[in-house]
């Protein structure tokens with residue numbers, strides 16, 4: 241059995257690992273790089289050299305986030321015709337997210353190609369079209385939690401809850417080698433925070449001897465969830481008093497629903513005044529509908545709300561913004577108002593024009609609630625090194641206050657990661673730290689060693705490991 245780390249190796253996006261076993265070639269995740277637009281585009285334009293798409297037998301998807309799923313249509317375009325195993329919720333979310341990815345690419349390319357044509361260069365093609373997404377959707381095999389499935393002789397797949405976003409899974413692969421030796425490989429995908437709102441907690445599958453573990457926040461401890469509501473309340477009281485705006489850049493899937501949940505709770509408890517809350521993203525609207533449909537994935541607290549007649553993701557004053565014209569019109573309205581808009585790292589999407597219109601006013605607040613990759617506008621806002629930031633081609637004075645709530649992260653912190661590892665490590669001999677910036681995967685590998693792992697490694701891109 242051989243594992244080759246093709247993506248998310250010493251970086252936080254582009255999750256892709258190749259497992260070769262029992263005569264089959266299996267991709268664990270097939271994600272796109274995200275981050276600074278130009279660099280990400282260059283990296284995503286080709287599949288890793290190790291991959292001949294026609295020779296990949298299966299893809300197994302931990303969850304629908306684009307940095308885990310977004311390269312699948314390109315794989316199909318390059319000739320992949322195998323099955324894609326994922327939970328049913330992931331299949332539904334991929335359908336909307338990958339189509340959105342096509343739209344974002346078209347929009348970004350318009351800008352890039354205008355420049356290339358001016359420079360006399362050949363225009364770039366999009367990575368894939370909606371027809372590739374259509375073809376991919378035919379290959380999905382919705383797979384339930386806790387139902388072992390023999391996907392090939394000697395290869396058994398089972399999904400467990402990862403508690404990260406709707407449909408997110410821990411991937412367990414049982415591999416029986418030709419020589420009669422067996423391995424159990426456990427891949428964390430992205431691990432949710434313990435006790436996060438809405439979704440059930442991650443699980444601790446037993447018996448793995450090889451583990452691949454994400455490291456996004458191996459360097460920090462998030463503040464407690466109680467703090468999130470207190471701080472959100474503080475910001476909302478502030479914008480009510482100042483008649484100003486609270487802009488929250490948020491990923492459409494996962495983070496947006498968490499924010500809705502917290503705002504709903506604050507309002508229901510009478511802790512904040514009702515203010516207009518605009519969810520400015522068609523993708524967020526579609527994703528929220530999918531969240532509302534799969535109540536079987538909800539945790540006890542969300543179920544209690546639901547059973548008491550409260551939809552945890554809807555409240556008075558909240559509205560979805562559909563067209564770009566409606567989105568632009570928000571710039572002319574007076575506060576108080578909350579605008580939750582994509583993209584989460586502020587690299588594109590409607591949030592950028594809201595930021596451009598708002599950051600010059602010191603009464604406004606920008607609230608960062610998710611991971612901001614290096615080189616992104618979101619990271620520049622968080623670091624706040626300069627007085628101005630470049631947005632949509634212009635230097636804009638940064639007067640608004642920028643706050644960060646890390647507890648809203650959909651990723652486990654150091655304590656969560658190690659809690660999970662301690663719960664699954666019984667037989668683990670080899671552990672691989674992936675999905676983190678270079679210092680964080682290194683830190684994760686050190687932590688795994690401290691917690692008793694005999695061989696903990698932070699692999700580099702393209703590195704392979706063979707197991708008898």
Ligand SMILES: [Zn+2]
Pocket residue numbers: 303305308404430
């Ligand atoms: Zn994720």
